[in-house]
Each structure stands twice: as structure tokens, then as C-alpha cells.
Amino acid sequence: MGIIMNKKIALYPGTFDPVTYGHYDIIERALNLFDEVIVAVAISQDKKPMFSLKERIMMTEEAVKHLKNVRVVGFDILTIDLAHQYDAAVLIRGLRAVSDFEYELQLGYLNNSLDDTIETVYLMPKLKHAFISSSIVRNLLKFNGKTEHLLPKPVQKIIGSMTSCTLP
Structure with missing residues (x-):
């Protein structure tokens, strides 16, 4: 008889508006750990x-559909409650720069105060993706700026197929 190991599930919450190469990089790194x-x-x-929400879920699903052991869900509850719902023992948070650290640290402490059995793990994207944020992408999209180097190809394709009247 073999030993049954507990599956290590990590939850990576965010707005993903839209999902970027930085997010994708964090997902790949998390897959190496969980x-x-x-x-x-x-x-x-x-x-x-x-x-x-529907568009963001669709974009994220398309970006990760070839990765094994990744699923995408939408939510509107406390992150800790969602972690309980999916038996996730770890929350993944991305850190790009020192400016992210204070906010992420406070969020980590808040989540720990709600359930100290769920750990928060902070991952950094590769340096080439460290400057990418969804807000930078949204600003470029408003002005029809180049975003191909910031977004996974399936996400870029979806956004490109949307008419300009749907983007504010």
C-alpha cells in the first residue's frame, strides 16, 4: 500500500484586468512549487x-489552458473563504517592486489574522516582466498602444478582436 500525500493547492487571487506576462510568469513559478x-x-x-469578470476569466483561461494543474475561477468573497472552499493551504502573491511590498505585507498579515493555517507565499516575476502591471496595459489600450510584449498571445488576440467601442 502506498502512502497518500496531501495535495498542495495554491490560490493565486487577483483582478487580472487583464492577465499579463507578469501574472503568467508567477503562475508558472507557482506550478514548480505546488x-x-x-x-x-x-x-x-x-x-x-x-x-x-466574464472577459477576465475567459482571457485567463485562454492564457493558461495548456498548463497542467491550473484552473481559473471567479470570486466575490473573502480570499480566505475561497481558500477554504478549495482546500488551498497557500495564497500566492506577486511582488514586482519595493512599492508593492508594503501593501502586500499588510494584506498577508490581514489574511493571517483571519486564518493562521494558510500561508502567503510571495513570488517575483522574472526581471524582464517586473515592470508590467495591468494598469500600464490598460493605459496603453486606451490609446491603442502596443501591448504584444506585455500580454500572452491568447489574451492579446482576445483584446484585439474586441471592437474599439468596447474599450473605454
Whole structure:
């Protein structure tokens, strides 16, 4: 009889408005550490996203569909509650620069205060992706700027197929 190991599930929550090469890089790195990565796309009405939840989920699913052990879900509950729902023992957060650190540290402490059995792991994207943020991409999209080097090809294709009247 073999020993049954607990599956290590990581939850990577975010707005993903849209999902970028930086996000994709974090997902790949997390897959090297965990058995399964759940990319959790937040509704995030407070952030007034450019893309609908449905569009962000679709873009993220397309970006990761060839990766094994990754699934994409939408959510509008506390991240800790979502982690419980999927038996995730770890929350993944990305750090690009020192400016991200203070916010992410506070968020990590908050989540720890809600459930100290769920760890937060901070991952950095490769240096070539460290400057990429969804807000930079959204700003470029507003002015029809070049984004091919910032977005996974399936995401770029989806955004390119949207008419300019759907982008603010």
C-alpha cells in the first residue's frame, strides 16, 4: 500500500484586468512549487475594471489552458473563504517592486489574522516582466498602444478582436 500525500493547492487571487506576462510568469513559478494552482479572478467592483469578470476569466483561461494543474475561477468573497472552499493551504502573491511590498505585507498579515493555517507565499516575476502591471496595459489600450510584449498571445488576440467601442 502506498502512502497518500496531501495535495498542495495554491490560490493565486487577483483582478487580472487583464492577465499579463507578469501574472503568467508567477503562475508558472507557482506550478514548480505546488501540485495545483487555482487562479482566482476577483470581481473587484471597487477597482472599476476595464474588462468584465466574464472577459477576465475567459482571457485567463485562454492564457493558461495548456498548463497542467491550473484552473481559473471567479470570486466575490473573502480570499480566505475561497481558500477554504478549495482546500488551498497557500495564497500566492506577486511582488514586482519595493512599492508593492508594503501593501502586500499588510494584506498577508490581514489574511493571517483571519486564518493562521494558510500561508502567503510571495513570488517575483522574472526581471524582464517586473515592470508590467495591468494598469500600464490598460493605459496603453486606451490609446491603442502596443501591448504584444506585455500580454500572452491568447489574451492579446482576445483584446484585439474586441471592437474599439468596447474599450473605454
